[in-house]
Amino acid sequence: MTDLIKHTAAQTAAAIAAGTVSAVEVAQAHLDRIDAVDKKVNAFLHVDTEGALAAARAVDAKRAKGEELGPLAGVPLALKDVFTTKGVPTTCGSKILEGWIPPYDATLTTRLKDAGVVILGKTNMDEFAMGSSTENSAYGTTGNPWDLSRIPGGSGGGSAAALAAYQAPLAIGTDTGGSIRQPGAVTGTVGVKPTYGSVSRYGLIAFSSSLDQGGPCARTVLDAALLHEAIAGHDPLDSTSIDAPVPAVVAAAKLRDVRGMRIGVVKEFAGEGYQAGVMQRFNESVELLRELGAEVVEVSCPSFTLALPAYYLIAPSEASSNLARFDAMRYGLRVGDDGSASAEQVTALTREAGFGPEVKRRIILGTYALSSGYYDAYYGSAQKVRTLISRDFDQAFADVDVLVSPTTPTTAFPIGERADDPMAMYLADLCTIPSNLAGNAAMSLPCGLAPEDNLPVGLQIIAPAMADDRLYRVGGAVEAALNDKWGHPLLEEAPAL
Amino acid sequence: MPGITREEVAHLARLSRLELQAEELDHFAEQLDVIIGAVARVSEVAGADVPPTSHPLPLTNVMRADEVRPSLTPEQALSGAPAAEEQRFRVPQILGED
Amino acid sequence: MNLVSYDDALASYDPVMGLEVHVELGTKTKMFCGCSTELGAEPNSQTCPTCLGLPGSLPVVNAIGVESAVRIGLALNCEIAEWCRFARKNYFYPDMPKNFQTSQYDEPIAFNGYLDVQLEDGETFRVEIERAHMEEDTGKSSHVGGATGRIHGATHSLLDYNRAGIPLIEIVTKPIEGAGRRAPEVAKAYVAELRELIKALGVSEARMDKGQMRCDVNLSLRPNGTETFGTRSETKNVNSLRSVERAARFEIQRHATVLGDGGTIVQETRHFHEEDGSTTAGRIKDNAEDYRYFPEPDLVPIAPAREWVEELRAELPELPRVRRARLQAEWGLSDLDMQSVLNAGAVELIEQTIAAGAPADQARKWWLGELARRSNETGIELAEQPITPAQVARVCALVAEGKLNDKLARQVIEGVLAGEGEPDEVVAARGLAVVSDDSALGAAVDQAIADNSAIADKIRDGKVAAVGALVGAVMKATRGQADAAKVKDLILEKLGAA
């Protein structure tokens, strides 16, 4: 039973389709694992045992009837609590939504259900996806399975930790400034931010609408690709959804060949603040790509130095507006309704009690950046920076097929270390943010352990918009070569829980 | 770029409907001053002849046909309401216009 | 406050007006979701995640909403934006589910237009249009615990979001200058003309009584002979044509009174009161109001293709002003007569009656006479009366054929209105045909002469004027179903007085 939880999604799906194991057995094995370790990890906010077993039974029944199963039928998945699930609590990591049970499914949720994916439950996250450590959750922090005293990254720390702790072979994250890739990097798992607009945002509780993008998290590049194909594609309910075929990411993941590709190393992603062990593993990865037959060149993207400031104006601005709906009138928490307080007072008291400090900070920051007199200098300028960053990418991609960088400047830091130092915390997303601002695709995959702390290091690969397949081609090749070198996947080196 | 004062933070909190406590106000004012000091660098490009990008996609004219789709039932619509009455959302007195 | 008279106000000050009209479009679905817009549904039965502002929901633009906006813009002689966006207008209010209104800010879909309106004396006044933009309506709150559902003194409120998200087009004029003492009349004529235009375009029924069209009247005064605008007041939600005129008039007098006393006008919203035509102060517009507009990131820009805009322009219906002028000429009406047709709301009815074969004068006579009278008596609009233009045309035809006289025709119309069927059916059922059988008529005449021999003698003696009494007797005997002129001729002939 225990090795059921170590299987990849691809292996599990094949076994279920072949009938060597039932979907219910697979689901139960993962539910048991959650039961055994989640007290320590705290990856899940809600475990939907009944729903998961029912979904698994449906897959088994389908197979028994001889119906064809999809490529992920019966595979368990951990869903970030930012996506709505009909009839299943959805909190977004916030007190203000405690107990809210959505009357509708996100498009992504529907797609997963239609694919026969077994949703085990909802995972922990920084409140409203604001953070890089999952410490901003209203429901306690999540531990990094490599070292439970360290952060699992954020905002999707719960999803990444669930993978690394073998609670699920697949997970869903959302990436607004790095919330899929950075947790992937610090937990030794794979995370992909697809091209903006390729995965529907309908039912994704918005943090920053022009940056948010749902995406796959997995333990292998191929599994990520399988999940990518299951969730991506046009959705008429999302006006910003791209109406074009999804790039063939599964085929690309299986290619394992980078010969002839031109790969750019972003010059700006190095230097002060970058941990030596992170740079060492990154440089080794670059060398490996050369050995595998890619041509590697250095490229410069000078505007990237303005990406972090631009992001911390745009994302809070949009958030200040997106989060205005949490007003205690129609759903969620209501505080101070004593019969004499006005609606206005009740809204203010509820938001005060229901939002955590990081959310309040960003709401105020965003309100400031949009307010009359400051709009041009802050929000307006940030939008110009966005143009400059896109131009840098365009110029780079005119020369190379993909860009590479470390995913994060450092490995997982101890819980509490940056909790009340927002600027230090924001640095965790230094390398991931430009792709959100430009809307292109990016992946993080494990490239080794930093010698100084034996913690995972992530390699980031960035591709042009709608060229997500290149991520998988490069990622698949790197992963295969590294696993050969190590003799096993990196995650096997994680201490037992 | 100037920093941000405690009074400004208090005003912004009112605009965004946050009943901040006094200590919170002090703390936020301090932190936001640092953050704004750091992000104000973007204004270096304020005058530059660069068009703004508000959205990463070059899409236009995404519309739907004027066709009725199923609504929620009133029960579903009201299912999350902190209070309901006569199939409506019950809210505290609105201090608005008469 | 004792207001200065209207004349005194105008003696010192020059009014400048701005009119903001919100029109609820008659689309099947809301602006950003597929919920029905049908009126009268039970509370919160036409809501979905999007129009309730549930977490995670997203808007998708209604194509007919955009098309309607472009058509309104074209009809108002506006330029149509080549590229425009929605913006979020951020402010908290419980009737607004997202606590921002999805609207348009500095990039409206239509701008720089004008509307020519006709004043009562036939003079034309051009109202310049600043912009027409798309936005969404709010939910509806009812207030519980206070007096008569007012917000003031209420203990709590109840919200129904069926209306939330219904498409609105907001049409804003440029400052209306130079109307002088006719400013209130211009305001009323503008809103009336706009309503006709909206109806002609078929984009909304524009019923002000149902809130489908709502008007805000902004007004300021400046001393006569000066250029700088004064401080304005914004009178919100003035919901009938008459009220628009009264609100403008009241504000002119109120401003003049305040200014005349050396006071200053506060920039504020005001509420209009139907009962006495007054306004009272609402919210003060201070600097705290900061809507923090920014481009709506959940929607992509609208770029109306030029060819499409030209197609829509080519397909615009005949606009009300043009149409009115054409019909007046075709029907050969004086300005005064045309005005009464307009006032009665009878243009379409008369037009359709003529189209069904009736002569113009007959069609106008019935709709403005008998039927308008019925409409006034019953309080039911002319167009809602249970008789069709085709039926009226048939009655006209029966008269022209000599089968009915006016009195009988009235009875036929009465029968149709009473639900007795088509005009011919009423004629048959009530036996209303004119008696044209000469022998029957001859017998009736003979009988009348025999019954009134004294009068008959007078006529024989040349007192022809006395014939009326005998005609009356014959008409009575035939229960009005005879042609009176023919009866008279017959009597005179028989008495040798012809």
Ligand SMILES: [Mg+2]
């Ligand atoms: Mg408006």
Ligand SMILES: [Zn+2]
């Ligand atoms: Zn709706």
